[in-house]
Amino acid sequence: MSTHGMQRDPCCVFPADGKTVTKDLFELKPVADGVYAAIAAPQYKINSNAAVILTNDGVVVVDSHSKPSAARALFQEIRGVTQQPIRKLINTHFHWDHWQGNEVYAAASSDLEIITSERTCYNLTTPDVGVGGVPYIETQLATLPKEIEQLKDDIRRASSPELQARIEANLQQAEAFLEELQSLQPTLPTRTVAHATTLNEPGREIQLLLLGRAHTDGDLFIYLPKEKVIATGDAVVDWMPFLGDGYPEDWIHTLDALAHIDFTHIIPGHGAVMTKESIAFFRGYLTDLIAAVKQAAAAGASLEEMKPGVADQLAPQYEAGMSKYPLGQYRERIGVNIEAVYQKVVKKG
Ligand SMILES: [Zn+2]
Ligand SMILES: [Zn+2]
16 A cells, blocks of 8 residues: 655655754744644654644644654643643554654553544554554564664765764654664554544644545644644645655545635645645645656656656756755655656556
8 A cells, every 4th residue: 555665764854964852842833822833853753744733721733743752752842831641642643653652641640542534543553554663663663773884874974974963863852763763652543533633622623624635634734823823744735745645636636625614824744834825835835746647657758757847847847845944845755756656646547
């Protein structure tokens, strides 16, 4: 089902400038009164963004990052804003970088509710559904030592002291991540939703929406109708999407459903807070990518033959807008995006 194949860094992970593990993990940005986006700093071992929603008797958090230490760092930041307990944690989808910190919130609040979609709960517990879930922890534990060896090798062959220092920082992150994974206590949702559901928290209406398949088959959207804010998980990101566990054609329809909702601000799965207008660019990329791959296939091109042409064809419109961060840039991801569309859209037909 997943097409990530032999990639060393699946899902949303891209080699990037390493920083230290504990410093500069997040920036907590107010999006509305009592609503914050925890925007993850670009890191070699990536973290998802989180949303932090204050209510009159507690806090609701959306997504828990890739590791307990990151969740702990955000938990401390939340403590700087309110002493209220965390009542609810919502996981937008099953990918590793959005739920592997769940245990931190469960340990801090004995009556914590962890909510996700029915489908995501299935994905979290079922082998071989993609780059996340309990079985995927074993996969990470098996591949990380090889990744660490590769980084050590890269350090030995680095052509400059600057490059060497950068890879060394990445190595530190990889080693620390492996250590955390070895003692990870997978903490699963306690409540699932199969249809749109409203959480009537004191002083805050929070809608949980299922708008269709997109980045995964279980994407959950968290919508605050009064504040006009929506958290999308990776169904909308501010860099190149990961299509490996996605449904490219459905995704476009799901984005159309999203566009019908009344909001002004998006807390995306990765990257900075976005406006509603930015959906058009993201949707345009998916639409044009699918059209270009279909067209190249119809003209008789093989997958390998079409890659450079499609990449260059879409670059004028999308390369700059998709390359704003040191992670998830256009040229890094366009090849695997083309491959995913080829496998999922062209070959399936
Ligand atoms: Zn992600
Ligand atoms: Zn994801």
